[in-house]
Amino acid sequence: MSGAPAFSFALEATSGAARAGRLRTPHGDVLTPCFMPVGTKATVKAVLPPALRTLGAQIVLANTYHLALRPGVELVRAHGGLHRFMGWDGPILTDSGGFQVFSLADTRVVGDDGVEFTSVYDGSRHVFTPRSVMAAQEALGADIVMAFDECAPGTLSTSDIERAVARTTRWAAECRAAQTRDDQLLVGIVQGGVDAALRRRSAAELLALDFGAYAIGGLSVGERGDEMLATVSLMDELLPRDRLRYFMGIGDPEGVLDVIARGVDVFDCVLPTRLARTGAAFTSAGRLNLRNARYADDLGPLDPECDCPCCRTYTRAYLRHLVKQREIAGMQLLSEHNLRVLVRLCERARAAIVAGTFDEFAGARRVAPDALQERSSNQ
């Protein structure tokens, strides 16, 4: 893997397009497919690192945009980096902040050199450029860092997406040139909305820059589900087999299976923990919300098929009580549960890929259409 001897990615098995791999990092291996819990502000909300280990999390994300604004990257650097700052000694990935600049800042000014935007914290003005984002990520010290990109949803006009693709390529090259640490895996992000021609162009331009791994950006941001999946399948054709592939922003069990089936190795989403804080849980029978009065006297486990401490210890009635009373324990237990559902799904998907039975596994896991509830994949 060019420029990053501290890393290697090896495919261990495939089953159709689905892949089982192993990523080596300076902080340990990541077995793929792998869901990565999101710790936006250097903490996975309501789940401390020991609990992350217990539920089988292998790698966590943190967010450059938020950390650059609060508490600032220099404080994290002074700690020796995010691992020591947040007490997580496994692999860490930082995003580039690109998604937040485009989704949070309503007064951003995008130019070819970067983005000027208003902080969500105090209204102050800031500029992110490829060079400044790389410097920030080097200060944060994650194992995996992301190129700065312009996230262009497929709902934009073709010309807008085309301009974003061009900027993303330019910025990717600038990030590549700006990298000074050889112990961080820099990931190039392919854009192009759901336009096949633009995806091909973006992929070709990024492949020419020879990144150690590639991400699929600009999806799960409002486009139709069939267009999203067709685009992932196209990326499976376009991206090199021997590089890690990261789908940015998917975290519902159905969606995760869909992208694993199309050759994605790692993915992340705030959905599991965000849903948990509203009282909603993934279960083997679909999504349920404990605020529903039907669970008030329910002495059964949240999900009888789940092996997490929450499901082994507590009843739905108790969990509902916690949720209704806004007790922090409810957020802790449901967050751990929802994350465990996704981690276990990946563990089982991996085993099925290794056994060559992924199609049967994925088919059996799909919830019957009438049990399907709202699908979403908020980033």
Place this chain on the structure above:
Amino acid sequence: MSGAPAFSFALEATSGAARAGRLRTPHGDVLTPCFMPVGTKATVKAVLPPALRTLGAQIVLANTYHLALRPGVELVRAHGGLHRFMGWDGPILTDSGGFQVFSLADTRVVGDDGVEFTSVYDGSRHVFTPRSVMAAQEALGADIVMAFDECAPGTLSTSDIERAVARTTRWAAECRAAQTRDDQLLVGIVQGGVDAALRRRSAAELLALDFGAYAIGGLSVGERGDEMLATVSLMDELLPRDRLRYFMGIGDPEGVLDVIARGVDVFDCVLPTRLARTGAAFTSAGRLNLRNARYADDLGPLDPECDCPCCRTYTRAYLRHLVKQREIAGMQLLSEHNLRVLVRLCERARAAIVAGTFDEFAGARRVAPDALQERSSNQ
């Protein structure tokens, strides 16, 4: 211990008035002196049972008033009691709800038979009587249950306190008569404000009812500190040596030492966890609040002398970041830390009592007067 063969209390050592004992309960032993974390609504806020075990908690409280209103005691009974409901298999104590009836309900009507009050949840009217409170506590199924009392602060008039003492005795006898389970230790509560004569009368009347253990109620509710301590010393004279003594509602390290020194065995308070949720921490150098800007770049541990995971893993700067960002992890870590401070203080006090060196221990632990910050002992 009369009527409660499932329980025994044995003094193992004394050092001055301070006592080291062992309480046997159906869910395990409690070594005293012992601070009991408060799980008002059947959960210690932000600290799950495994974390309580890790920090050395031996017994937790739950609150009859709150649980009777939400989710209702019948749901807890249907679970087989609080232990299974809240996933804590160690000893549990429920208070009688008396304190909440008197502190929360601004539209209560107190009569000789009980109290009618308005729910803080939905404004509905409820009546607590000694008989109904005992039935509720038998449904909740804690190991230790409290007689229903009228909590009368020392700031009330003598005649008001006298009337509360009389009612407390009457209700204590009714609770004694109403008890049907022999696997719950019923505790009589002595009232009398800071009036020595009334305390003597209340103690004598309750001793005549031969409770298995005694609580000191009506303190830490606004009276002067010296009056409070004098009253505890008086109780040490009046209460039988061979029965467990429970001071209701003290949870700052200095105050805890003060009451241990005066012969108290167990005590509880929401203070450690409530403070934690505001960013405040007990440390060996006194109380500090992480919201203070002086900790923004502080790479040292919260308390260099503390053995808790929070202090062993994180810096003050990281903890302050969590507090400022209102991250749940901040509440989790500070709650665990503050509870650990009190649990460890009790462990060390016990060791000193056994060694006969409690006075030296307590003297060395006292913070210099100029480092003392606000003392409070909110219930």
